[in-house]
Amino acid sequence: xxxxxRFMIAARLQEPDQVPVxxxxxxxxxxxxxxxxxDYIFDYKKKLxxxxxxxxxxxxxxxxxxxxxxxxxxxxxxxxxxxxxxxxKEPPMCTxxxxxxxxxxxxxxxxxxxxxxxxxxxEAYKYLIDNVPSNCEVDPQAxxxxxxxxxxxxxxxxxxxxxxxxxxxxxxLMEIATQTEIDFVKAMDEISGGSNIIFMCDDIPGLxxxxxxxxFGFPYMKKxxxxxxxxxxxxxxxxxSMHILERLANTGFQVFNFSFENSIAETKRRIGKRICLMGxxxxxxxFLKGSQREIEGICRxxxxxxxxGGGYILSVGGGCYGPDQSMDAxxxxxxKYGKYPxxxx
Numbered sequence: 107x108x109x110x111x112r113f114m115i116a117a118r119l120q121e122p123d124q125v126p127v128x129x130x131x132x133x134x135x136x137x138x139x140x141x142x143x144x145d146y147i148f149d150y151k152k153k154l155x156x157x158x159x160x161x162x163x164x165x166x167x168x169x170x171x172x173x174x175x176x177x178x179x180x181x182x183x184x185x186x187x188x189x190x191x192x193x194x195k196e197p198p199m200c201t202x203x204x205x206x207x208x209x210x211x212x213x214x215x216x217x218x219x220x221x222x223x224x225x226x227x228x229e230a231y232k233y234l235i236d237n238v239p240s241n242c243e244v245d246p247q248a249x250x251x252x253x254x255x256x257x258x259x260x261x262x263x264x265x266x267x268x269x270x271x272x273x274x275x276x277x278x279l280m281e282i283a284t285q286t287e288i289d290f291v292k293a294m295d296e297i298s299g300g301s302n303i304i305f306m307c308d309d310i311p312g313l314x315x316x317x318x319x320x321x322f323g324f325p326y327m328k329k330x331x332x333x334x335x336x337x338x339x340x341x342x343x344x345x346x347s348m349h350i351l352e353r354l355a356n357t358g359f360q361v362f363n364f365s366f367e368n369s370i371a372e373t374k375r376r377i378g379k380r381i382c383l384m385g386x387x388x389x390x391x392x393f394l395k396g397s398q399r400e401i402e403g404i405c406r407x408x409x410x411x412x413x414x415g416g417g418y419i420l421s422v423g424g425g426c427y428g429p430d431q432s433m434d435a436x437x438x439x440x441x442k443y444g445k446y447p448x449x450x451x
Contacts, residue, residue: 109168110243113419117338117361117382121416125409125444127167127437128384128419129426130342130363131176131248133197135160138430144192147177148226150233158242163430166437170340170363170384171245171305173238175230177223179307182250182286183258184222186213202261207268210275213259215285218293227290231297246294246301251308251341252326255283262310269318276322284326288333305340306330311354312345312365319350324357331358340384344424348372355381366391366423374412383412386423387436393428398435405439410450420444 112126135156136146146153157173178197180190188200204210218224227247234244250258256279257265268276291304311323331339341359346367355362355377362381364373366388373383387393387408392400405420412418420440426433443450 109166110172113168113170114338116417116419117340119380119382119417121446124446125413125440125448126419127440128170128421129164129167129433130421130424131157131169131171131174132425132427133178133195135176137195142194143196143198144194147192147198150230151237153230154234154237158239161242164433164437166441167433171248171303172243173234174245175227175234175247177227177230177247179250179254179258181223181227181247182216182255182290185216185218185224185286186222186259188222188258190223200258202257202259202264204260204264204279207264207272207275210260210279210282213279213282215282215289218290224290224293228293228297231294235298244298245303245305246291246298248305248307248342249287249290249330250283251306251310252280252283252287252330253310253323254308255286256280257310259283262313265310266313269314269322273321280322280326284329287330291330291334301337303338303340304331304334305342306359307342309343309345311350312343312347316350316353319353324353327354327357344389351376361419363421364423368423370408371411374418378412378415378417382417382419384419384421387421389422389424389427393422393426393432393436396432398431398438401432401435402439402442405436406443406450409439409443409448413444413448416446 107123112122115122116126133143136143180198180200183200184190188203190198190200192198238244311319339359340361342363344365361384363384364386366386370386
């Protein structure tokens, strides 16, 4: 059974042959092999080779998304005219463009075939589909959640303040951000003929109260997921989400890559019967600096708590920035302790 097959079985809340291991894609695809991040982004051949090389190096895990265009977190924001900054070893970043709240009245939903980096994403997606080895699948680029995109355009502090002071403008911005992501996914589907997954990243819901999530987050996330009801929907949030856990789950995703700040036992108890859990080893602590023995031990406990009954994918609770030996240790732990039926004393 391949890592991707294990992942898909777990995503259906079932038990594969063993607990799957999965890591998020990111700029580490470039930096792990000494490639400048900007070269990785714009040279599609180098991008494909980098992703294939990592899949070969870490053959015991799945990558989420799999082979994909990967322009980082700035593609959608760039379509609104944000300035994008590129770095040698870090993902690209952008600066907010909405300085005054009234400027929201003037922005429009961009055209993914024309605006910013989105046409480049579509171009890269087609290149990958046309050139990938026959034994690999190509996934669409991960999309921003509507709150993530809104804060990229407005700035986190201003956006959070706007929810108190200018709720009507926040709703307008959220509507624009939501439609932007829907149009972007549809444009990628035009290239592929229709993908079978959608992967959304949105950390901002973890920063707001249940009341504000209900008003400004829930309906817009749900609209995106409902629009693509035929796809497997994977959602990433690396902030503490225990205060909105059930409502998050009700937005309509099937796989939850959740923060190391969440209690894995409590998350399993509250939503683990209806949502596949993917996580949640600390990515910037033990996974970055710990020994292989420490990481294996922590993964053993994660599997013990969340693995029984299926619907669990061993991963980090955020982006994967640990060294190669940390990834090896996690894969090793799944091999040692994750065979079904799981029996760990």
